[in-house]
Amino acid sequence: MLDSKQVQTNQAQLKQAQLKRAHSKTAQSIKPLLLEFGIQAGDITIESLVLDSRDVAIHSAFIALKGHVRDGRDFIPQAISLGAKVIIAECETQAEHGHTSMREQSLIISFYDLSAQLSALAAAFYGYPAKSIQVIGVTGTNGKTSTVQLTSQLAALLNKRAASIGTLGSGVxxxxxxxxxxxxxxxxxxxxxxMHKLMAQFAQDQVKQVALEVSSHALVQQRVAALKTDVAVLTNLTRDHLDYHGTMQAYAQAKRELLKQPELRFAVLNGNEIESKHWLAQLPSAVTPVIYGIADESLMLTDAEHQCLAKDVVYSNQGCRFKLVSSWGECDIQLSLLGRFNIFNALAAIASQLCLGESLNDIAKHAHLLVPVTGRMERFGGDNSPTVVVDYAHTPDALKQALVALRQHSQGRLSVIFGCGGDRDTGKRSLMGEVAETYADDMTITNDNSRSEDPTAIATDILSGCVHPEKVQVVLDRKAAIEQAVLNATANDIILVAGKGHEDYQIIGNQTVAYDEREYVQQMFERNIT
Incomplete structure (x- = not known):
C-alpha cells in the first residue's frame, strides 16, 4: 500500500503516464497504471487486459473477478499455465489491497472491490478514450436498439462520424x-x-459520437461505471428481467444508475412514461433534464424547462409527420418510420443531438432519411403499390403491438402473414391466431421455421385460436403467400409479414435454407408484380 506522501510524490509522474497512454498503443507498464489505484507494482509491460483465462497470452494481465456465476479466481492456475505475466485478482478486504506475490513466473496482485473498479482500470489502461467522444447511453425496457440506431444514423446524416454499440453489435x-x-x-x-477497448478503437478511427445500449444488468454489474457519458436516455420501463433483479423496484432502480455516469450533462426522459418522474427526483444538480414525447393526453410531464415534443401527428402508409415543438425552436418533421413507438425513438434521437449542439434546421432537413433497424417495421412498396412491412414479431404480444401500430397508418385494409416455429412453444400458436384475427382485417398462415414438425399441423394449431377459421387463408409456401397477398391488395392496404425480420434463412426439417424475406419483397416490387 502507498501512504499519502508517496501518492503525492507520484502525482506528476502519474499525469505524464496518463497522457502517454492516451496517445500510445496499449503496450505499457503496470507501474503507473496501478499507481492510480494506490498499488505499487514492478515495471512489467502488458499488452492487454483479459477476463477469460482461455484468451491469456504471455503479455496479458488476467483479471480474476469474483463473478456473479463463476469465480474468475478459480482460473488463476490456467492463466499461469498459459504464461500470464500479471494476474490482478479480486480480494475480500481493503487490508489486502495492493498485496503482491509470485507464483511460478506470474505476479499476482490483490485488488479490493475489483468488480466495481474494473471499468476505471480499463479506462485508465486504454487512456480514457471516451474523453474525445460524445457518448449517449440509452436504457429502458423497449426501444433501446432502435433509439441507438436512429441516434447514430442522425449523427451520420449530420456529417458527424458516429458509431453504435448494442444488441446488433458494434461499429461505425x-x-x-x-x-x-x-x-x-x-x-x-x-x-x-x-467497452473501453471499443472506445479506443473508435477514437483511433476518428469517431466523434457513440450511442450505446445500456442494459440493467450492465448497470448493476458496473460495466460502464467509469465511462464518460454526455447524455443519458430513458425510453420506457415495463416488467422484465425479474429473474435477475427480483422486484420491479430493484429493476427500476438499476436503470436509474445511469444518472450516476461520470461527467453526465443531460438526461433525455420520456414525458409519456411515469418512470421519468422518478428519474427527475434523483437527478443530480449538474444534469439538465430534457423531456421528449407526444403532446397528447398521455403526456405526464408538461412543465419541463427543456422539451422536445411532437404535436399534431398525422400517420400515413409512408410514415408520419408532426410539428416539433422544442426549447430549440419549432419545425415540421417528416419520418419514413412506422409506428407510434418509432416517433418516441426518433424524438429521443433528435433531443440527444440537440443537447449536443446540432442545428434544429439541419435535423429537420434530414429526419425523413432515417430508416428503421433491419427487419423491424421495415417498409417496402407504397406509392401506387400496397405497403409491405417486414417485422421480426414472433410472439403474441409483439404481433399485437405491430398490428396496433400499423392500424394507425392504414388507409385501407390491414393484412398479416405469419407462421410459428416448429419444435418450440406450442402454447403460443393459438394465441398468435387469436391476435391476428382480432387486430387484422385479413390473415394468412404460412410456414416459418417448421424444423421437424409438419407445417400443416402447426397451421392447425394456429387456427385453433380463431373464431372464424374458415375465413383464414393457409398458404404454406411463404413466398407464394406474400405474392398472393400483394396481388389481392390495393395501394391503400398494408400487409404485415411477421416472424422472420432480419433473418436470412428458413429451417425446414433438418435443413437450413437461404431465405431473405427483405430481399425477396424488394425484388418482388422491382418485378412490378402489382
Whole structure:
C-alpha cells in the first residue's frame, strides 16, 4: 500500500503516464497504471487486459473477478499455465489491497472491490478514450436498439462520424443507417474491458459520437461505471428481467444508475412514461433534464424547462409527420418510420443531438432519411403499390403491438402473414391466431421455421385460436403467400409479414435454407408484380 506522501510524490509522474497512454498503443507498464489505484507494482509491460483465462497470452494481465456465476479466481492456475505475466485478482478486504506475490513466473496482485473498479482500470489502461467522444447511453425496457440506431444514423446524416454499440453489435454507422464496420458483441452492453477497448478503437478511427445500449444488468454489474457519458436516455420501463433483479423496484432502480455516469450533462426522459418522474427526483444538480414525447393526453410531464415534443401527428402508409415543438425552436418533421413507438425513438434521437449542439434546421432537413433497424417495421412498396412491412414479431404480444401500430397508418385494409416455429412453444400458436384475427382485417398462415414438425399441423394449431377459421387463408409456401397477398391488395392496404425480420434463412426439417424475406419483397416490387 502507498501512504499519502508517496501518492503525492507520484502525482506528476502519474499525469505524464496518463497522457502517454492516451496517445500510445496499449503496450505499457503496470507501474503507473496501478499507481492510480494506490498499488505499487514492478515495471512489467502488458499488452492487454483479459477476463477469460482461455484468451491469456504471455503479455496479458488476467483479471480474476469474483463473478456473479463463476469465480474468475478459480482460473488463476490456467492463466499461469498459459504464461500470464500479471494476474490482478479480486480480494475480500481493503487490508489486502495492493498485496503482491509470485507464483511460478506470474505476479499476482490483490485488488479490493475489483468488480466495481474494473471499468476505471480499463479506462485508465486504454487512456480514457471516451474523453474525445460524445457518448449517449440509452436504457429502458423497449426501444433501446432502435433509439441507438436512429441516434447514430442522425449523427451520420449530420456529417458527424458516429458509431453504435448494442444488441446488433458494434461499429461505425454510415448515412444509409448501415454499419460500415461491424463486430459482434456477446452482450447488449459489453463487459468493462471490451467497452473501453471499443472506445479506443473508435477514437483511433476518428469517431466523434457513440450511442450505446445500456442494459440493467450492465448497470448493476458496473460495466460502464467509469465511462464518460454526455447524455443519458430513458425510453420506457415495463416488467422484465425479474429473474435477475427480483422486484420491479430493484429493476427500476438499476436503470436509474445511469444518472450516476461520470461527467453526465443531460438526461433525455420520456414525458409519456411515469418512470421519468422518478428519474427527475434523483437527478443530480449538474444534469439538465430534457423531456421528449407526444403532446397528447398521455403526456405526464408538461412543465419541463427543456422539451422536445411532437404535436399534431398525422400517420400515413409512408410514415408520419408532426410539428416539433422544442426549447430549440419549432419545425415540421417528416419520418419514413412506422409506428407510434418509432416517433418516441426518433424524438429521443433528435433531443440527444440537440443537447449536443446540432442545428434544429439541419435535423429537420434530414429526419425523413432515417430508416428503421433491419427487419423491424421495415417498409417496402407504397406509392401506387400496397405497403409491405417486414417485422421480426414472433410472439403474441409483439404481433399485437405491430398490428396496433400499423392500424394507425392504414388507409385501407390491414393484412398479416405469419407462421410459428416448429419444435418450440406450442402454447403460443393459438394465441398468435387469436391476435391476428382480432387486430387484422385479413390473415394468412404460412410456414416459418417448421424444423421437424409438419407445417400443416402447426397451421392447425394456429387456427385453433380463431373464431372464424374458415375465413383464414393457409398458404404454406411463404413466398407464394406474400405474392398472393400483394396481388389481392390495393395501394391503400398494408400487409404485415411477421416472424422472420432480419433473418436470412428458413429451417425446414433438418435443413437450413437461404431465405431473405427483405430481399425477396424488394425484388418482388422491382418485378412490378402489382
Amino acid at each position: 454507422i454510415d448515412q444509409s443507417g448501415a454499419c460500415a464496420s461491424h463486430n459482434e458483441t456477446a452482450n447488449t452492453t459489453p463487459d468493462a474491458i471490451s
